[in-house]
Amino acid sequence: RLTEFVLRAACHEAAGWRASGHHDLRIAVNISPTLFREKDLAELVRSVLEESGLPPGNLELEITEGMLMGDVQRALVVLKELKAMGVYIAIDDFGTGYSSLAYLKRFPIDILKVDRSFVMECDAGAEATAITRAIVSLAHSLNLRVVAEGVERPSQLAVLNALGCEEFQGYLFARPLSLADAADFLERAGSIG
Secondary structure, eight states: OHHHHHHHHHHHHHHHHHHHOOTOOOEEEEEOHHHHHHHHHHHHHHHHHHHHHHOOEEEEEEEEHHHHSSSSSHHHHHHHHHHHHHHHEEEEESSSSSSHHHTTTTTTOOOOOHHHHHHHHTOOOOOHHHHHHHHHHHHTTTTTTTEEEESSSSSHHHHHHHOOOOOOSSSSTTTOOOOOHHHHHHHHHHOOO
8 A cells, every 4th residue: 555655754854854953843644545444544554553652643644625625524533633743734725625614613623725726826916816815714713723735926925924824835935856955955954043
């Protein structure tokens, strides 16, 4: 299972970076629909965290809206088990799926990730910003952190900052990196701050 391999590799790498002094680093792993539907997801995560030595608070699992809406009751059980461990839960690509807002407040999640399709045009004027503003407002009313995906321009970052987004991802900050380049990036970032 590819997602299991990625989860295991990411946790081991993050534990190594943490041991190098990056204690606040949180590694995010996308969970596949297949792995999410399996009954042993919480046990798998627990096992991987134990074998890697990564504290649960340093792991963020990204799950799409569609995965949650497939079987709401089962999703609630799985997410509650993961939250009880101390793992962060993020809804990835928020706004592109078919979730019911009535269910959103029931899920034990920490983060809403605004899909890049909304971020791409957020600096194009009030109309283009409306959906992003609504998502940020919704997230904050539910006491969730907001991550904007796909930030490429300083003008987008300025708008997203003004809207209250707490975290950002995108080419404005870095292109995808190999493990060695990611380690170098962390070292340079550590020496800056």
